Amino acid sequence: YQRRVRGQSSLFYTLIGLDALSNNNLAVPTSLSVAGGSVISGDGSNFQVALVNPLGEQVTGSEASIQSAVVPATGAALFKTGPMEGGDGDFFVSPVPLPDRGVYSVGVTGSVPAGFVAPDPAKFKVKVVLPVTVEGANLKIVDVDDNRAMMTSDLSGGAAVAKVDLSSRLTLDFNIADSAGKVALHQVFVRFTNTKTQQTVYFVAQADLNKRYSLDVNFRTSAVKSFGGVAGEYSVDLILGDATLASAVVTNIATLTLDLPESKEVVTVPDKAAKPEITHVFRQPEKRPPQAISSLFTGLVLLPALIVLGVWMKLGANLSGFSFSLSGLGFHLGLLSVLGIYVHFFLGLIDMFATIKWLAIVSLFTFLTGNRLLASIAAKRKEKK
Amino acid sequence: QWYQRRVREAVVSTQSTGYTTKTPQKLKLIDAYLGYIMVTGIIQFVYCCLVGTFPFNSFLSGFISTVASFVLGVCLRIQVNPANNIVFKDISVERAFADFIFAHGVLHLVVLNFIG
Numbered sequence: 001y002q003r004r005v006r007g008q009s010s011l012f013y014t015l016i017g018l019d020a021l022s023n024n025n026l027a028v029p030t031s032l033s034v035a036g037g038s039v040i041s042g043d044g045s046n047f048q049v050a051l052v053n054p055l056g057e058q059v060t061g062s063e064a065s066i067q068s069a070v071v072p073a074t075g076a077a078l079f080k081t082g083p084m085e086g087g088d089g090d091f092f093v094s095p096v097p098l099p100d101r102g103v104y105s106v107g108v109t110g111s112v113p114a115g116f117v118a119p120d121p122a123k124f125k126v127k128v129v130l131p132v133t134v135e136g137a138n139l140k141i142v143d144v145d146d147n148r149a150m151m152t153s154d155l156s157g158g159a160a161v162a163k164v165d166l167s168s169r170l171t172l173d174f175n176i177a178d179s180a181g182k183v184a185l186h187q188v189f190v191r192f193t194n195t196k197t198q199q200t201v202y203f204v205a206q207a208d209l210n211k212r213y214s215l216d217v218n219f220r221t222s223a224v225k226s227f228g229g230v231a232g233e234y235s236v237d238l239i240l241g242d243a244t245l246a247s248a249v250v251t252n253i254a255t256l257t258l259d260l261p262e263s264k265e266v267v268t269v270p271d272k273a274a275k276p277e278i279t280h281v282f283r284q285p286e287k288r289p290p291q292a293i294s295s296l297f298t299g300l301v302l303l304p305a306l307i308v309l310g311v312w313m314k315l316g317a318n319l320s321g322f323s324f325s326l327s328g329l330g331f332h333l334g335l336l337s338v339l340g341i342y343v344h345f346f347l348g349l350i351d352m353f354a355t356i357k358w359l360a361i362v363s364l365f366t367f368l369t370g371n372r373l374l375a376s377i378a379a380k381r382k383e384k385k
Numbered sequence: 386q387w388y389q390r391r392v393r394e395a396v397v398s399t400q401s402t403g404y405t406t407k408t409p410q411k412l413k414l415i416d417a418y419l420g421y422i423m424v425t426g427i428i429q430f431v432y433c434c435l436v437g438t439f440p441f442n443s444f445l446s447g448f449i450s451t452v453a454s455f456v457l458g459v460c461l462r463i464q465v466n467p468a469n470n471i472v473f474k475d476i477s478v479e480r481a482f483a484d485f486i487f488a489h490g491v492l493h494l495v496v497l498n499f500i501g
Binding site: 286287288289293294297300301304305307308311312315316317335338342345346352355359363370371374375377378381 | 410413414424428429432435436437477478479480482483486490493494498500
């Protein structure tokens with residue numbers, strides 16, 4: 001409900017504005033617009049132009065004239081230059097008797113009486129569409145190896161019927177013409193439709209310099225490449241299309257039966273059932289040795305430590321010289337603390353940052369005490385000497 | 386032939402008696418330590434050959450720990466040996482020992498980090 005009110009109010013204000021522009025005493029802007037006949041099809045229709053004010057009312061007493069009406073490329077003219085017929089804002093002009101097909105650019109200017117602003121010169125696109133016919137058609141089925149023509153037809157008696165196989169070649173040539181002579185169109189296709197599977201193959205007919213179109217389909221090479229190896233009955237259509245044609249022209253020119261030794265009739269019924277579910281397989285962990293062996297070797301590795309302790313004792317190592325001084329105790333305590341920090345780190349209780357932090361403190365203490373201890377030992381040794 | 390065997394026996398016995406009598410006690414202690422380190426390294430290597438290299442970082446860190454400890458022990462022995470006093474005049478026994486301790490501290494930190 002609300003939208004409608006808004007629409008109506010904006011329309012109302014727009015109309016008020018346009019009315020003010022159109023019905024004032026000072027200067028009324030005008031414009032040229034196409035009123036009809038922008039597609040000329042040669043049936044006598046005229047090109048109509050209206051000279052109007054902002055409200056769309058025609059301006060009495062105005063004049064319009066054609067400045068130019070040519071095809072930019074060829075220069076062929078559609079309308080005679082000069083004033084258009086009609087008056088009071090409603091103008092028309094007839095095309096030249098036999099216009100050429102094409103898209104024309106028409107320049108129109110208008111003049112208005114006093115109190116009106118002359119319209120800007122306008123450029124309109126006017127299209128001339130004319131019917132075409134296919135002439136001089138020559139359809140041949142030719143043997144590939146010896147060029148023997150197995151069938152010829154000029155398509156005058158309707159669609160041709162023929163059998164083709166891997167040793168055949170289809171050649172088709174023709175002209176396209178309208179009342180003015182031979183023409184070249186944008187879209188000239190030959191379509192083969194398989195009557196059973198509705199598969200289609202398109203070939204493009206090429207024109208030579210004399211505007212004669214030709215098509216050559218060699219079934220030996222194209223049977224697999226273009227036709228997918230599918231044999232069967234094909235209906236052949238000639239399709240003509242262009243901007244200057246009122247509508248596309250589709251003619252059935254032949255019905256061919258394609259024989260192939262092996263026909264690949266593809267029956268593609270997509271399998272809509274669910275595919276088997278993929279379960280992710282996680283990476284298997286590496287094989288580890290059995291616990292017994294690991295434990296055995298752990299014991300084996302620790303055994304030499306005991307052995308070396310025994311050997312040391314046998315060699316006479318002892319703790320008799322242990323100095324219970326501050327630095328002595330401090331040094332050994334520091335070393336044990338470092339060991340303790342390492343154990344904590346290994347067990348994962350502290351990360352590397354904390355380890356480094358603690359180590360810095362403890363190692364400094366250990367260094368100082370160790371320095372003092374070793375220096376005292378050295379001094380004692382020197383004394384003894 | 387018998388002559389060669391006699392010479393060999395004599396050399397071997399001289400080496401062994403020379404060692405037990407002439408080597409100072411300190412060096413013998415260090416030698417025992419070196420032997421211990423070597424045996425530990427060998428056992429680790431044998432284990433790796435038996436069960437494979439997974440986890441490789443653990444094997445590497447353990448084995449290299451023994452190798453590095455052995456090297457440090459050898460350094461200490463060289464520096465402490467009175468016979469080498471001429472070469473290592475400036476480095477006292479205590480200093481060599483302090484270096485040994487410090488290097489071991491660093492070594493064990495790195496090894497514990499790498500062992501995983």
